[in-house]
Amino acid sequence: MADDLQEKLDEQLRYYRARAPEYDAWALREGGFDRGPRERAKWFADIAKLERALDRFHPSGHVLELACGTGQWTERLTRYADRLTAVDAAEEVLDLNRRRVGDGVRYIHADMFSWRPTETYDVVFFSFWLSHVPPERFGQFWSLVRTALAPGGRVFFIDNLASPEAEALDPEHPGSEEGSVVRHLSDGRAFRVWKVLHRPKQLVADLGELGWDAAAHRAGHFFLHCRATPRGDR
Numbered sequence: 001m002a003d004d005l006q007e008k009l010d011e012q013l014r015y016y017r018a019r020a021p022e023y024d025a026w027a028l029r030e031g032g033f034d035r036g037p038r039e040r041a042k043w044f045a046d047i048a049k050l051e052r053a054l055d056r057f058h059p060s061g062h063v064l065e066l067a068c069g070t071g072q073w074t075e076r077l078t079r080y081a082d083r084l085t086a087v088d089a090a091e092e093v094l095d096l097n098r099r100r101v102g103d104g105v106r107y108i109h110a111d112m113f114s115w116r117p118t119e120t121y122d123v124v125f126f127s128f129w130l131s132h133v134p135p136e137r138f139g140q141f142w143s144l145v146r147t148a149l150a151p152g153g154r155v156f157f158i159d160n161l162a163s164p165e166a167e168a169l170d171p172e173h174p175g176s177e178e179g180s181v182v183r184h185l186s187d188g189r190a191f192r193v194w195k196v197l198h199r200p201k202q203l204v205a206d207l208g209e210l211g212w213d214a215a216a217h218r219a220g221h222f223f224l225h226c227r228a229t230p231r232g233d234r
């Protein structure tokens with residue numbers, strides 16, 4: 001069973017490596033993700049809500065970005081961070097991030113399910129990543145986040161929301177297993193990836209069980225943002 005899960009995680013990573021050159025179309029609502037001007041306006045209004053929430057959180061100090069992708073949010077983090085380290089398992093994605101942001105960012109090529117941080121950080125940030133963590137690895141992932149935090153450290157993340165509007169945005173077919181979907185690249189290649197959409201209230205409860213104090217909020221129709229600190233870490 002464990003091997004089966006690893007195979008799926010490998011497939012998910014292969015998908016993001018192959019998708020690197022076309023990834024930004026999703027965030028920018030272009031090409032196959034274009035649903036017309038009204039939907040685009042709603043999307044960017046919600047992105048602006050996430051940006052304001054990030055601004056209020058103010059991720060300063062030494063910041064660690066997990067699964068940084070092509071840099072959509074890395075660039076925003078540089079406005080607040082004193083030092084920024086960005087990690088991803090896809091070299092193709094890291095290359096694009098380096099080209100977009102590069103200066104002053106330390107990049108680490110590592111797999112989130114085996115990486116062990118060798119230092120600690122004031123802030124751990126991740127965007128649109130938690131929904132790709134299978135439920136079986138949720139606890140393990142949060143242990144990694146805990147290990148990466150310095151005393152008094154804080155976590156902030158954003159993701160798609162479990163909502164009819166957010167689900168309608170994903171044009172792909174649901175997979176046979178809960179939380180798994182089939183995604184296609186523009187050349188037609190198909191990959192199975194995890195897409196576990198969370199609801200703010202349940203997320204706070206799940207994180208509470210793992211020893212985190214969390215506050216999660218929906219941002220408009222499509223997204224949620226969440227801040228968390230390890231309980232008792234004051």
Ligand SMILES: C[S@@+](CC[C@H](N)C(=O)[O-])C[C@H]1O[C@@H](n2cnc3c(N)ncnc32)[C@H](O)[C@@H]1O
Pocket residue numbers: 009012013016017027066067068069070071072073087088089090093110111112113126127128129132
């Ligand atoms: C949905 S994208 C999010 C990227 C970026 N955070 C953003 O918001 O644009 C998911 C990212 O996770 C990375 N990824 C996939 N599997 C990974 C793994 N096992 N370890 C680390 N990163 C992984 C992919 O390369 C991709 O950049």
